[in-house]
Amino acid sequence: MDPRGRDARAQPTPWRIIGGMSSAVVVVEPPHGPVLVSADLHGQGDDFRRLRAWWEESRARGEDPVWVSTGDWVHGPNAGEPSPVTDRDGRPLYDYPDESATLVREILALRRAHPTRFVSILGNHEQAHIGGPRTSKFHDDEAAHLEAQLSLDEKEAWRRELRGWPLVVLIPAHGVVVTHGALSPPPGATRADLDAAHAPIAAPGTRLPDGAALAILRSAMVAYGYTDGGDERLLQLLGPPYRHVVHGHDRDEEGWAPTGARASLLCTSFGARREAKAALWLDGDTRDLDRALRRLWR
Numbered sequence: 001m002d003p004r005g006r007d008a009r010a011q012p013t014p015w016r017i018i019g020g021m022s023s024a025v026v027v028v029e030p031p032h033g034p035v036l037v038s039a040d041l042h043g044q045g046d047d048f049r050r051l052r053a054w055w056e057e058s059r060a061r062g063e064d065p066v067w068v069s070t071g072d073w074v075h076g077p078n079a080g081e082p083s084p085v086t087d088r089d090g091r092p093l094y095d096y097p098d099e100s101a102t103l104v105r106e107i108l109a110l111r112r113a114h115p116t117r118f119v120s121i122l123g124n125h126e127q128a129h130i131g132g133p134r135t136s137k138f139h140d141d142e143a144a145h146l147e148a149q150l151s152l153d154e155k156e157a158w159r160r161e162l163r164g165w166p167l168v169v170l171i172p173a174h175g176v177v178v179t180h181g182a183l184s185p186p187p188g189a190t191r192a193d194l195d196a197a198h199a200p201i202a203a204p205g206t207r208l209p210d211g212a213a214l215a216i217l218r219s220a221m222v223a224y225g226y227t228d229g230g231d232e233r234l235l236q237l238l239g240p241p242y243r244h245v246v247h248g249h250d251r252d253e254e255g256w257a258p259t260g261a262r263a264s265l266l267c268t269s270f271g272a273r274r275e276a277k278a279a280l281w282l283d284g285d286t287r288d289l290d291r292a293l294r295r296l297w298r
Contacts, residue, residue, distance in 0.1 A: 024198035025238075026119055026166045033064035034283035035171055037178055039248030039268040040123065042137075043076025045099035047269040048106065050296050051279060064117075068169050070248030070266065071123025071180045073107060074100040075135060075142040083138075087253050087273045094270075098138070101149035104158050111161060122165035122201060123180045123249065124221040130162050130201065132221065167198055167220045168238075174286045175243040177234065182223040182247050182259060184230025185237050186215045194237070224250045226260030235262060244289060246280065256293055264289065268296070 028035060036058075038051050051067070058065040076098030077083055083094035110118045128135045128143040139145040147155050169178040185193065189212040196213035197220065200206040209217060219230065231245045245263040251271020255278035259265045268279050277296040286292045 023202075024166055024194045025168045025170060027170045027172065028066055028068060028119060029172065030064065030066050033066070034058060034281055035174065036065055036067045037070075037171075037176070037246060037266065037280040037282065038067070039070045039266040039279075040072035040270045041103065041268065042072060042125070042270040043074055043098040043100035043103060044096050044269045045102060046096070047277060047296060048073075048099075048103055051268070052106075052110075054279075054281075054294070066116075067118050068171070068178055069120040070178060070246075071121045071165070072125045072248060072270070073103050073120070073123070074146055075125045075128075075137060075139075076100055078138045081138075089273075091273070093251075093253075093273075094138075100146050104146070104150060104154065108154070108157055108161060119169060120165055121167065121169055121178060121180045122162060126162050126165065127201070127221055130159050131204070163202055163204070165201070167194070167201075167216075170238065170242065171282060172241050174282045175241050176280075176282065176286070176289070177238060177242050177245045179220060179234075179245060179247045181220050181249040182225050182230065182245075182263065183216060183220040183234055184223055184226060184228070185233050186212050187233065188212065189216065189233070189237060191237065222249070224259075225265065226263050229261070231260035231263035246289070255295070256290070 036055055041048055055065055055067050077094045077096065079097060083092060085093050087093055124132060125135050125142065135142045150158065167183065193212040193216055196209045197217040200208055208214060234245060235242050243262065246266050247263065248266055250265050252265055252267045253273050253276060255267045255272040255276040257265045266278060266280060269277055274297050278293050280289065280292045281294045282292055
C-alpha cells in the first residue's frame with residue numbers, strides 16, 4: 001500500500017506499515033481526527049453511500065478522518081434467486097441489488113484519491129480474485145461473476161490493489177485491532193508467522209505457508225469467532241497498547257456481538273437488520289467500544 005497521491009503530498013501520513021510495502025500489518029496513526037471502522041458490505045450500495053457520506057461530512061468539518069474496513073466489500077445476492085434467509089421478524093436479510101461492480105470502481109477511485117485515508121483489510125471474498133479459494137455464497141463462482149462485469153483494465157487494477165491489502169489493521173490510539181475473520185495465531189506463533197501468512201497475497205506465485213502461518217491465514221479469512229483464547233493470543237502477539245479485537249466475516253442481526261473474551265463482531269451491513277446495522281466511530285475516549293457504535297439507519 002504505497003502512500004502516494006494527493007493526500008500523501010499535502011498532509012502528514014496517518015498510517016505506517018510494519019514489515020514492508022505490502023505487509024500483513026498496517027498501523028493507522030491519525031495525527032488528529034476520528035477513525036471510521038466498517039465491516040462486510042457484500043455489494044450493498046446504499047450502506048456504502050451512507051458510510052461514505054459520514055466520512056465526507058467529517059472531512060468537510062476539517063476533522064481529517066480515516067476509514068478502515070474489515071473487507072468483503074463484494075459478492076452480493078443473486079437477483080434471480082431471492083434468499084430465503086430472514087431476520088427474527090421474518091423480513092428478508094438479503095433483498096438488495098448487488099452493486100459489487102460499482103463498489104469496485106468506487107473503492108479504486110477512493111484509494112487513488114485518498115491512499116492514506118482509506119484502508120481495507122483483505123477479506124476472503126477479495127482473496128478469491130487473487131488466487132484464494134473461490135466463493136459461492138450467491139453464485140457458483142462469485143469472482144468470475146463479478147469480473148465479467150468489469151473491463152480488462154478494471155480487473156487488472158482490482159487485482160493489483162488487493163495484493164496490497166493487509167490482514168490486520170492496528171489503531172493504537174484506541175487500543176483496537178481490526179481483522180476480517182477471527183484471526184487466531186496458534187500457541188507459539190510469532191510475528192514472522194504473521195508476515196509469512198501474508199506472503200502469498202502480496203507476491204503472486206508464492207507457495208502457501210504451512211504450520212502456524214497457514215493457521216493464521218485460514219483464520220484471518222474464514223474463522224467466525226474465538227473459542228480457544230485466540231483473541232488473547234493475538235493481542236499478546238501484537239503487544240501493548242492493544243486491548244480489543246474487532247472483526248467482520250460473520251453475521252449478527254443486532255450488528256454487534258461479543259465473540260471472545262476480548263473480541264467483538266461488527267456487522268455493518270451483511271446479515272444485520274436494517275435498523276441494527278452498525279459501524280464504529282473512534283474518537284475521544286473509546287475504552288467502552290459500545291459507546292463508539294453508530295447505527296447506519298437510526
